[in-house]
Amino acid sequence: MWTALLIIHIVSGSLALLAGLVAMTIPKRHGGHTMLGTGYVALVSLLSVSAIGLAALKPSLWWLGVIAVVTLAAALAGRELRRRRPPGWLPLHISLMCGSYVSLTTALLVVNLGLGSVLAWVLPTVVGPPLIARRAARAARDASGPGRTGVTVESASRPGPRLRRP
Numbered sequence: 001m002w003t004a005l006l007i008i009h010i011v012s013g014s015l016a017l018l019a020g021l022v023a024m025t026i027p028k029r030h031g032g033h034t035m036l037g038t039g040y041v042a043l044v045s046l047l048s049v050s051a052i053g054l055a056a057l058k059p060s061l062w063w064l065g066v067i068a069v070v071t072l073a074a075a076l077a078g079r080e081l082r083r084r085r086p087p088g089w090l091p092l093h094i095s096l097m098c099g100s101y102v103s104l105t106t107a108l109l110v111v112n113l114g115l116g117s118v119l120a121w122v123l124p125t126v127v128g129p130p131l132i133a134r135r136a137a138r139a140a141r142d143a144s145g146p147g148r149t150g151v152t153v154e155s156a157s158r159p160g161p162r163l164r165r166p
Contacts, residue, residue, distance in 0.1 A: 002054070005050045006054065009047060012044075012047040013104060015039075017105070019043060020036075024098070037097070047068065047104075051064045051068035067107070071100045075096070075097060078092075078096030091137065091140040092136075094135055098128065098131075102128035102129070109123065109124065
């Protein structure tokens, strides 16, 4: 059982890191970005379930289950914001999705550099949030800047009447 869960954990984590990276770098519109985002959330879900299973089989890894739950909660909340699109949703969506990605990156470094490596635990937390904050602020500014209608690329690409900027 341990080996099967570990294989699922490694494969889903590796694919989630790849899907998340590509989703962050491609144009943000309906199609590729949303499909990769959905795949990312599915992979994070599988990763989290396997992490909880591994923690249940080896109670000394209890912290793995806690991190998995928080990572999954961030990814699910980010996806739900994208689905519902309440006012001001985009910066929070970016923060939650990228925050879950920082968690995955931290886990990758901790496993490969070693649990005792301070660099593995600190580097993603020091580098990630400022980049996320900058991207979220830019998205908020782009969505509501002077002369803007608040229409984002994603909302403009939804089916329905076309909105034109003055």
